[in-house]
Amino acid sequence: MASPPSLSDQPSAGSSSTTESPDDAHGVRERVTPGLVTSIRAVGFWTAIAMPFLYLPLLATGLSSSFDGILFVCLLVGNLLALYVGHPHRQ
Numbered sequence: 001m002a003s004p005p006s007l008s009d010q011p012s013a014g015s016s017s018t019t020e021s022p023d024d025a026h027g028v029r030e031r032v033t034p035g036l037v038t039s040i041r042a043v044g045f046w047t048a049i050a051m052p053f054l055y056l057p058l059l060a061t062g063l064s065s066s067f068d069g070i071l072f073v074c075l076l077v078g079n080l081l082a083l084y085v086g087h088p089h090r091q
Helices: 022-032 034-050 052-061 066-086
Strands: none
Touching: 034 052, 034 066, 052 066
């Protein structure tokens, strides 16, 4: 037999549940725009896979100018962003 919850287990009247956990926020996004979220994650996932191929010509010619260096850093930041967005794809 299960015992009734104690007072410490029950939420108090003054406590507020306005803060959402990451799982609650994830559920809200999935309910509001399920197709859009899935598409964005898929694009992020495949972009993260394809982007490193853009490094090859840049690294083959060398990072001799400041433009090449800035371009490399921008590609790297973009790849990290795509990895972050696409990480939950098909999980």
